[in-house]
Amino acid sequence: MNCPECKGHDCIHIEIRLTEEMVQFYSCRKCEAKWWENEGGPVALEQVLGLAGRR
Numbered sequence: 474m475n476c477p478e479c480k481g482h483d484c485i486h487i488e489i490r491l492t493e494e495m496v497q498f499y500s501c502r503k504c505e506a507k508w509w510e511n512e513g514g515p516v517a518l519e520q521v522l523g524l525a526g527r528r
């Protein structure tokens with residue numbers, strides 16, 4: 474996984490389980506960019522918060 478901002482390779486990858494789906498969280502150590510993805514592709518932060526808040 475390369476950073477979409479700086480194309481760096483030094484990214485942190487954390488898998489987070491929300492209520493009903495897994496979301497991948499990525500963070501770049503170099504430029505501190507952060508982004509989210511699920512199986513379907515990139516996820517907006519608002520979407521992640523929406524998923525997390527759903528009960």
Ligand SMILES: [Zn+2]
Pocket residue numbers: 476477478479480481501502503504505506
């Ligand atoms: Zn970066």
